[in-house]
Amino acid sequence: xxxxxxxRLVRAGSVLxxxxxxxxxxxxxxxxxxxxxxxxxxxxxxxEAAGQLATPVFALDLxxxxxxxxxxxxxxxxxGIAAGVALGRSARTRDVLLPLLEAVRPxxxxxxxxxxxxxxPTDEQxxxxxxxxAAFFPIVVSTRHAVRALPTLWExxxxxxxxxxxxxxxxxxxxxxxxxxxxxxSVGMGVAWICxxxxxxxxxxxxxxxxxxxxxxxxxxxxxxxxxxxxxxxGWLTSAAVELAGRRITRWLPRGERxxx
Numbered sequence: 001x002x003x004x005x006x007x008r009l010v011r012a013g014s015v016l017x018x019x020x021x022x023x024x025x026x027x028x029x030x031x032x033x034x035x036x037x038x039x040x041x042x043x044x045x046x047x048e049a050a051g052q053l054a055t056p057v058f059a060l061d062l063x064x065x066x067x068x069x070x071x072x073x074x075x076x077x078x079x080g081i082a083a084g085v086a087l088g089r090s091a092r093t094r095d096v097l098l099p100l101l102e103a104v105r106p107x108x109x110x111x112x113x114x115x116x117x118x119x120x121p122t123d124e125q126x127x128x129x130x131x132x133x134a135a136f137f138p139i140v141v142s143t144r145h146a147v148r149a150l151p152t153l154w155e156x157x158x159x160x161x162x163x164x165x166x167x168x169x170x171x172x173x174x175x176x177x178x179x180x181x182x183x184x185x186s187v188g189m190g191v192a193w194i195c196x197x198x199x200x201x202x203x204x205x206x207x208x209x210x211x212x213x214x215x216x217x218x219x220x221x222x223x224x225x226x227x228x229x230x231x232x233x234x235g236w237l238t239s240a241a242v243e244l245a246g247r248r249i250t251r252w253l254p255r256g257e258r259x260x261x
Contacts, residue, residue: 040222048222049229057211062230064206065196068124069238072131073192080136080188081181084143085173101140109134109195113202127199127207134195135188142184146177175252182246189242193235208234 019042024030029037040048052058083101086093109130116126150173158168200209212227 038221040225044222045225045229048220049226052223052226061206061208061211062234064204065200065208065234068127068131068200068207069189069192069196069234072128072196073135073189075128076132076135076139076188076192077185079132080139080184081143083136084140084181084184085147085169085177087140087144088147089173101137105137105141109191110198110202113199116199117203123203123205127196127204130199131192131196135192138188138191139181139184142180142187143177146180146184147173149180150176178246178250182242182250185242185246186239189239190235193231193238197231 022039023042025036026039026041031037083097087098087101112130112133113126116129117123120126120129158172163171196207197209197212200207201213204210208227208230212224212231215221215223215227
């Protein structure tokens with residue numbers, strides 16, 4: 001417990017030190033190799049944040065971005081795990097799907113925005129599609145590798161005891177791949193946030209990304225920083241939720257003692 005308390009103090013101290021450095025550089029209009037004279041100070045950012053929190057538009061933007069990210073990420077989770085398991089266990093599925101997935105996977109999800117605009121009848125559906133595409137590939141790749149890494153001895157033991165394919169799937173494959181899947185979900189959530197914010201900037205009407213870009217076009221730099229901080233907090237909270245859920249569903253795994261150094 002003492003080690004955890006010290007770690008929390010160090011983390012809080014690092015954030016406060018970064019905030020203090022920002023305030024010192026912006027308040028003095030420092031112009032070193034980087035120019036801080038154009039950036040807002042902490043008190044200007046705090047005043048802007050307080051003003052935005054008092055408006056219903058801020059809550060609407062938060063809700064819109066969260067709905068998009070949760071919808072796209074949820075669909076990507078279901079499709080990515082199912083596709084990853086199928087690719088890992090079926091040679092025929094690999095022959096049919098793997099060339100297509102490998103051809104599309106290197107394309108950044110944000111590059112699909114023009115296709116989404118043309119393909120879907122509404123911008124909202126297009127943004128959800130971009131979010132889905134961003135999260136899908138990390139999930140499907142991590143799931144496939146996790147399936148391929150499972151020891152064949154486990155499946156052989158279940159089949160020796162009379163278990164069929166369904167027993168192997170539910171009692172060997174799915175529990176065995178959970179650590180790998182959770183890692184893919186964590187990565188997928190981070191990539192999904194990057195792409196949903198970018199998509200909102202390009203074709204959105206509401207959302208944190210749209211509002212941040214609108215503030216930039218209006219040269220409202222305190223509002224831009226507030227938007228950036230909001231995006232960071234939302235990404236951190238959702239990623240932390242994914243990791244917490246991952247630890248909960250993998251509690252049965254043996255864990256080594258954590259180092260306190």
